[in-house]
Amino acid sequence: MKRILSLTLILLLVTMSLAGCGETTTELQDGYYTAQAAEFHFGWKEYVTIMVKGGSIVSVEYNAENPSGFIKSWDNAYMQNMLHSNGTYPNEYTRYYAGELLEGQGKEPIDALTGATSSYSSFQKLSAAVVDQARKGDSSIVYVDTATE
Numbered sequence: 023m024k025r026i027l028s029l030t031l032i033l034l035l036v037t038m039s040l041a042g043c044g045e046t047t048t049e050l051q052d053g054y055y056t057a058q059a060a061e062f063h064f065g066w067k068e069y070v071t072i073m074v075k076g077g078s079i080v081s082v083e084y085n086a087e088n089p090s091g092f093i094k095s096w097d098n099a100y101m102q103n104m105l106h107s108n109g110t111y112p113n114e115y116t117r118y119y120a121g122e123l124l125e126g127q128g129k130e131p132i133d134a135l136t137g138a139t140s141s142y143s144s145f146q147k148l149s150a151a152v153v154d155q156a157r158k159g160d161s162s163i164v165y166v167d168t169a170t171e
Contacts, residue, residue: 108137
């Protein structure tokens with residue numbers, strides 16, 4: 023009887039340990055990860071790049087570039103126009119959203135910034151994709167459909 027009980031216990035432990043092998047980790051893998059919009063939207067393609075070290079996000083860059091590679095938050099004329107019409111501008115909202123992702127480590131919801139709701143929608147999709155890449159440890163660029171319905 024003891025032998026059957028011991029064998030049953032061993033089989034139970036082996037089964038439990040094997041059951042955990044197929045699970046995906048929720049921990050972030052160290053490295054650099056990028057999610058980029060699949061298409062240009064109004065002449066810009068947004069992207070989010072994160073650096074993970076020690077299982078935590080330590081750096082976030084959120085921005086957009088035009089076909090020549092010029093960065094949206096560097097465009098002073100665009101900044102002035104958007105500031106006067108929307109009350110915010112790329113250099114402000116990209117830093118805000120990036121800072122919120124860094125602070126919440128991809129686990130906390132991020133509030134939309136007034137005047138940057140279209141970018142907020144894109145950021146939500148891109149940040150979810152880049153955090154997923156970090157969980158998988160897949161450093162290839164992931165392309166995301168950021169078009170709004």
